[in-house]
Amino acid sequence: MIGSPSQGAVDKPHVRRLKRYGPLLDEDVAALEARLGRVETYPAGKNLELTGSPPMFLLSGWACLAHSLRDGRRQILAFLLPGDGIGFDLLTRSQRSVEVLALTPLKVRRAQAGFAAGTERLGRVFAGAAAAQQGRMIDQMVRLGRQTALERMAHLLLELHSRLAEIGEVRGETFHLPLKQEILADALGLSLVHVNRTLQQMKRDKLIDMRGAQVTLLDRSALEAASDQSS
């Protein structure tokens, strides 16, 4: 439908995502592509190495950043979706013991060692992407610190829907959520059991529908009211 002669019918997910944060000309896209290596794949459950390795773009699949405590408790800090950069900003390459975990099979493209943005427009767009990532971390802190289980879940589902919509991975209010309840629990600071009960309740209350990994937001206004956040 929307003709985009130079890049084929649809941009690749990382390009599509980056364009949310500012205009990119074909030359910018070309400069970026030239700096990226070939596609690598990882299986679900794989722990990606970040320290010392160049940054990369996530082409397909879901990953997360997580920090584990000695006794096994784990906190997921952020979800990484197709199109997201990994290791470009300070967050994802901080020296701390932050793991990058593949939640589904992944396709990534590593950048060259010594990667730099290249063009000025690319730099601005990268900064925008990093700022967006930071904003999501703020949302996460508010969820964890000041919201109830139902509010946290509602807010996270809305965030994921919105991010997936940016890369064309929603159908209306429906999207694929490839996360075990254990993962949701570690992201939301809840127990697995309580995540389950919270989802049950949201289904009973007709806020959402879940068939397998397909989630549908049935009552967006109620979800938004629940998730508050005033942002």
Place this chain on the structure above:
Amino acid sequence: MIGSPSQGAVDKPHVRRLKRYGPLLDEDVAALEARLGRVETYPAGKNLELTGSPPMFLLSGWACLAHSLRDGRRQILAFLLPGDGIGFDLLTRSQRSVEVLALTPLKVRRAQAGFAAGTERLGRVFAGAAAAQQGRMIDQMVRLGRQTALERMAHLLLELHSRLAEIGEVRGETFHLPLKQEILADALGLSLVHVNRTLQQMKRDKLIDMRGAQVTLLDRSALEAASDQSS
């Protein structure tokens, strides 16, 4: 004692803090100073404007970044201590409704409009400071999502002691904590009442001592064991 001929006996707090993240020559310090305006002061409780205004250094006093929900719940995202930059990184100037709140009377120095790091060494040091800030945000997420009240408090007190030690504001294990329990509550995702009880218990257990706003870490190894975080 330690002679530092070019800058007087002791560096200003922001210089001292920045030097934690890499070497700075006198010319770097001079370049930085040249870009900073004169000292401004704000009273405790004042809500500082960030949007659209240039970044600044906090010379003295404590501030915090916070996000409020519509119903009045508030989450404090980070504490800002003397020597910290405000608005240099993406975090502190994100477009979101993040407030900067003076917790004590403040002295700050604004940077010029269009501020840039200036020298390469300064740029590296600024990046290091931003990374440190991000690391603290990760700690905060882990606290909020996966730690108990006592663990959160222990971890925060250790963080504050360590940061204050960097700028010479500790005497051994003792430091000045100018925070109301209400503020601690909003930082730790707890109720004011529970913060009080948690502090009482830590005093009973001889983990800490508090006389007024003076806090002493009595049992560092127990505090570290409690705060876990394995980082």
Place this chain on the structure above:
DNA sequence: CGCATGGTTGAGAGGTCTCAAGAAAGGTGG
């Protein structure tokens, strides 16, 4: 002295957790 602010304490409610057991779903080999 009286008020305002911040800290302390008690009691009961409620949200979330842990433990435990089953049910459902998905993959694999025969």
Place this chain on the structure above:
DNA sequence: CCACCTTTCTTGAGACCTCTCAACCATGCG
């Protein structure tokens, strides 16, 4: 195509951590 095993989800019951409400105490200040 089925039996079986593993993984994931679901549900119940009781414990526990933290919350809310409410009162009271301590301190500082005009």
